[in-house]
Amino acid sequence: MSASATARNLVSPLLRWGYRVRVSGAHQCPRRGPLLVVAQHEGFLDAALIASALPRPVDVLVDAGALASIAGRIPGRILITPDDPGHGLRIAVGRLAAGGAVGAWSGSGREVAAGYLASRVPAPILPVAVFGGGGRHAGDPPAWRSAIDVVVGEPFEVCVEADPMRRSTVLQAAEWVRQRVTDHAEGAAVRMGRLDGVALGPDGAAPDNGPS
Numbered sequence: 001m002s003a004s005a006t007a008r009n010l011v012s013p014l015l016r017w018g019y020r021v022r023v024s025g026a027h028q029c030p031r032r033g034p035l036l037v038v039a040q041h042e043g044f045l046d047a048a049l050i051a052s053a054l055p056r057p058v059d060v061l062v063d064a065g066a067l068a069s070i071a072g073r074i075p076g077r078i079l080i081t082p083d084d085p086g087h088g089l090r091i092a093v094g095r096l097a098a099g100g101a102v103g104a105w106s107g108s109g110r111e112v113a114a115g116y117l118a119s120r121v122p123a124p125i126l127p128v129a130v131f132g133g134g135g136r137h138a139g140d141p142p143a144w145r146s147a148i149d150v151v152v153g154e155p156f157e158v159c160v161e162a163d164p165m166r167r168s169t170v171l172q173a174a175e176w177v178r179q180r181v182t183d184h185a186e187g188a189a190v191r192m193g194r195l196d197g198v199a200l201g202p203d204g205a206a207p208d209n210g211p212s
Contacts, residue, residue, distance in 0.1 A: 043133025060103035115174025
């Protein structure tokens, strides 16, 4: 058993003990081969929830900082916690090329890393939405025994035909990933009744951020 799998098996029971974690759509996660998992990162526990909710080990890219120091105390490597983004991306490319699963983020420009990975290694992209993974303020954990929903969407692929090393190629892939992940998060919020996790339009409906 890999270190990531061991860490996942240790963390998952702890999360389910402290919170009412509900996972939907996990059957849509490919069990083998390279996989890029992308979610909108909003909450304190999102990375650990994604890494523990799917039926295979996932190494999730996170920024170095407070969360990295906490993750460093977890046995194994449930999270990639680089001191610099370039180092973390090199690790992630290697994991994908070896047939592993890597988690990245979308929103506020963070989808560029996902676009870079999608451009470098052909792999299905699995959209995931997490609702309730954080507290009332940024950086706060969710309230004890609160409900957390992890909603897994249908995998999709990004077709990269241009030079994957060009910045324009990466940005194009990143934008496509962002749109698809946003669409999934908005649809999941409506289906799960978690409209606290998505901004609504003036008519009360989720905004359409898809391609024009």
